[in-house]
Amino acid sequence: MNKTIETILNHRSIRSFTERLLTKEEIRLLVESAQSASTSSYIQAYSIIGVDDQSKKRELAALAGHQPYVEKNGHLFVFCADLYRHHKMAMEKGEDIKESLEGTETFMVSVIDAALAAQNMSIAAESMGLGICYIGGIRNALNEVSEILETPEYVLPLFGLVVGHPANPSAKKPRLPLEHIYHENTYQVDEADIHKHLNAYDETISNYYHNRTNGKRADKWTEQITQSLKQPKRTYMHEFVKEKGFNKR
Amino acid sequence: MNKTIETILNHRSIRSFTERLLTKEEIRLLVESAQSASTSSYIQAYSIIGVDDQSKKRELAALAGHQPYVEKNGHLFVFCADLYRHHKMAMEKGEDIKESLEGTETFMVSVIDAALAAQNMSIAAESMGLGICYIGGIRNALNEVSEILETPEYVLPLFGLVVGHPANPSAKKPRLPLEHIYHENTYQVDEADIHKHLNAYDETISNYYHNRTNGKRADKWTEQITQSLKQPKRTYMHEFVKEKGFNKR
Numbered sequence: 001m002n003k004t005i006e007t008i009l010n011h012r013s014i015r016s017f018t019e020r021l022l023t024k025e026e027i028r029l030l031v032e033s034a035q036s037a038s039t040s041s042y043i044q045a046y047s048i049i050g051v052d053d054q055s056k057k058r059e060l061a062a063l064a065g066h067q068p069y070v071e072k073n074g075h076l077f078v079f080c081a082d083l084y085r086h087h088k089m090a091m092e093k094g095e096d097i098k099e100s101l102e103g104t105e106t107f108m109v110s111v112i113d114a115a116l117a118a119q120n121m122s123i124a125a126e127s128m129g130l131g132i133c134y135i136g137g138i139r140n141a142l143n144e145v146s147e148i149l150e151t152p153e154y155v156l157p158l159f160g161l162v163v164g165h166p167a168n169p170s171a172k173k174p175r176l177p178l179e180h181i182y183h184e185n186t187y188q189v190d191e192a193d194i195h196k197h198l199n200a201y202d203e204t205i206s207n208y209y210h211n212r213t214n215g216k217r218a219d220k221w222t223e224q225i226t227q228s229l230k231q232p233k234r235t236y237m238h239e240f241v242k243e244k245g246f247n248k249r
Numbered sequence: 250m251n252k253t254i255e256t257i258l259n260h261r262s263i264r265s266f267t268e269r270l271l272t273k274e275e276i277r278l279l280v281e282s283a284q285s286a287s288t289s290s291y292i293q294a295y296s297i298i299g300v301d302d303q304s305k306k307r308e309l310a311a312l313a314g315h316q317p318y319v320e321k322n323g324h325l326f327v328f329c330a331d332l333y334r335h336h337k338m339a340m341e342k343g344e345d346i347k348e349s350l351e352g353t354e355t356f357m358v359s360v361i362d363a364a365l366a367a368q369n370m371s372i373a374a375e376s377m378g379l380g381i382c383y384i385g386g387i388r389n390a391l392n393e394v395s396e397i398l399e400t401p402e403y404v405l406p407l408f409g410l411v412v413g414h415p416a417n418p419s420a421k422k423p424r425l426p427l428e429h430i431y432h433e434n435t436y437q438v439d440e441a442d443i444h445k446h447l448n449a450y451d452e453t454i455s456n457y458y459h460n461r462t463n464g465k466r467a468d469k470w471t472e473q474i475t476q477s478l479k480q481p482k483r484t485y486m487h488e489f490v491k492e493k494g495f496n497k498r
Contacts, residue, residue: 004373085447116371148435152436159361194334226335226344237354249484
């Protein structure tokens with residue numbers, strides 16, 4: 001197994017960083033790594049906003065659910081779906097591309113583009129010995145986040161990515177059985193198989209929490225996730241993305 | 250610069266593969282790499298369908314725009330947004346989670362989850378000396394793709410990823426200027442700056458095509474992309490994703 005795959009398999013989210021900030025050179029290398037990811041038909045439909053202004057970080061941390069690591073880290077990046085440049089350049093050429101920009105297809109393309117770039121940055125950071133954590137919590141309040149970051153129309157902040165020097169180690173969380181995630185030639189819907197996989201996984205996760213909390217917690221994955229999905233979250237999103245110009249038709 | 254970052258920066262899409270198939274062990278390692286990516290609140294809202302059935306590959310290649318490399322490669326993976334397991338486990342527990350599953354927020358989560366996993370697989374493959382190419386073309390005809398792969402409700406194929414042993418080298422395509430993609434603290438909308446960046450990039454791309462085609466092509470990026478966005482593509486997507494249970498509210 002090569003070093004890169006070791007890095008990838010060894011991933012765990014880091015939620016506690018030292019005070020040490022990333023250097024300009026590190027930030028540059030991370031952004032270049034992000035940019036090297038594939039992009040749908042060369043469209044490059046994303047942007048990255050790096051935040052080091054401490055008051056902005058504090059505001060974003062409060063919106064994202066008061067997690068201290070959103071404020072205290074080596075650097076905070078916010079990944080955005082971005083069709084603003086495309087809108088601008090078409091306007092300048094006198095072309096109307098609104099129907100494309102505002103379609104669900106292009107929305108998906110821009111979200112995928114941003115995610116591919118972010119994962120490149122994550123692996124690059126981890127290969128440098130840095131830790132990372134995605135911050136979906138900024139989607140709690142995208143209206144406020146957009147104001148803080150001053151994003152224009154056709155720009156949609158999607159998630160944060162904090163990067164820094166790890167202060168505390170964390171454990172690798174077990175994933176669903178490979179046989180459950182990976183299907184051969186057709187999607188397998190065999191009820192008995194799904195049952196078997198999810199039961200085995202529930203046991204794995206229950207043991208994982210038990211060991212990590214000295215027996216205080218023993219949640220099963222299916223329970224944890226079902227409970228979390230029982231409360232619809234961020235229900236404003238459907239309208240909000242449209243207001244920003246995405247996913248309208 | 251470490252080996253992993255070298256691999257990341259050296260990315261180029263490969264569109265021509267030898268006949269050599271991936272081994273079972275290689276496929277397993279690639280899927281494990283994909284699974285190691287971050288996942289939003291542990292939801293794991295994606296699946297991967299590996300296709301080695303030659304007739305299915307041929308059908309998918311035809312739907313995706315008759316690119317020979319969709320049929321001829323080391324292995325074809327299809328990444329899907331997947332909430333089917335979540336739907337099933339909630340049903341079994343007698344819980345109603347439809348409002349969550351069908352929201353735009355969860356749609357975004359599942360698309361991001363799938364993309365992060367896919368990019369992990371891409372980097373892992375490239376670190377092994379394999380080549381990759383994303384196949385957005387399957388979104389030309391997701392209804393037919395869903396039938397071929399027999400995906401149930403709450404599963405949405407997003408893109409293919411072909412992996413294999415490169416037959417022909419390809420060139421690294423230059424990306425937008427870093428200063429254009431990367432913003433500091435707030436999104437920069439200075440018209441003059443945007444102009445400067447896009448003009449410089451157009452020249453870079455024009456030279457790139459000129460050199461690669463012995464002067465036959467000299468497209469500018471802003472022209473190429475504007476032309477492509479003038480024709481709305483895959484306009485059925487807005488309704489289709491809803492039919493599959495996503496992005497409804």
